[in-house]
Amino acid sequence: MIRIVSRAGAYGRLLRLDRPIGIWLLLWPALWALWLSSGGRPDQHVLVVFVAGTVLARSAGCAVNDVADRRFDGHVRRTRDRPLVTGEVRPAEALALCGLLGAAGLALVATLNRPTQLLAAAAGVLLMTYPLLKRFFPAPQFYLGVAFTWSVPMAYAAHERGMPPAAWSLFAAGLLWTTAYDTMYAMVDRDDDRTLGLRSTAILFGRFDRVAIGTAQALMLVALALTGQRLHLGGWYTAGLAAAALLAGHQQLLIRRRDRARCFRAFTSNTYVGLVVFAGIALDHLFRTSS
Secondary structure (H helix, E strand, O other), X not given: OHHHHHHHHHHHHHOOOOOOHHHHHHHHHHHHHHHHHXXXXXXXXXXXXXXXXXXXXXXXHHHHHHHHOHHHHOOOOOOXXXXXXXXXXXHHHHHHHHHHHHHHHHHHHOOOXXXXXXXXXXXXXXXXXXXXHOOOOXXXXXXXXXXXXXXXXXXXXXXXXXXXXXXXXXXXXXXXHHHHHHHHHHHHHHHHHHXXXXXXXXXXHHHHHHHHHHHHHHHHHHHHXXXXXXXXXXXXXXXXXXXXXXXXXXXXXXXXXXXXXXXXXXXXXXXXXXXXXXXXXXXXXXXXXXX
16 A cells, blocks of 8 residues: 555656646646637636646646656756656656556547647647757747647637637747746756756856846736737736736846746746736626626
8 A cells, every 4th residue: 555655656746746836837828818719708618628638738748858858857956856767657657657648638639629639739749849859959948838828729729719819919928928937947957957968048048047037028918918908908907917017026036146946936936927817817807797
């Protein structure tokens, strides 16, 4: 019994179920898009599929990432205790788990329309190939931004709305946001990554890392404001963006000395950015409907 519990715990840590921050960061753009593409009334079945699919996709992505990085993770302070590094889980087991999660995700997506299925297949390719890019692509965080925001066109396709201009500006906002917060994350590992010959935007931007993050945050807010203008969103949405701007300012304070622990705190605080933007969207639609 103890062995079973220990095994389950190792699998849970492999899939980062003990650290749900990644689930939330992947989920927020999907929720933004689901509400905006449906006028605040997302289809319940579509909503359930997207939420469950997000958990499955993030977990599968973590397993693939750890298999790809297992020879590097032992040399990085933050990742040296991961189950594949310590030998608690074998690579074959991780790949088998990934296959099971992928099959479950496919079963869910199969209940949606054809365009959404095709976009979901592309999303799977993006998430599975991301771990390889840090070996040669100087800005893997940008690629992750595309992968993490791919739920925007998927949500619009699921609600059969196409991709209007507001959807494109929302996609741009999500891409910029992901690039900003994952650069904060990369600042935690910058010294280790440089030693190992891995790439990241934290290394690419160098001493201009804070400027680059701040620029991405500002452009994200501009893109979100443009989305709201195109959809005629009101005061609640504006309040959500104002709260997001305050959080972005606090993150700049946290990363100003590039301390590892504070950079990680800045990264994790981005779940509140996603939350306040979503709250603004949801409340705007709620009070518009009730009035």
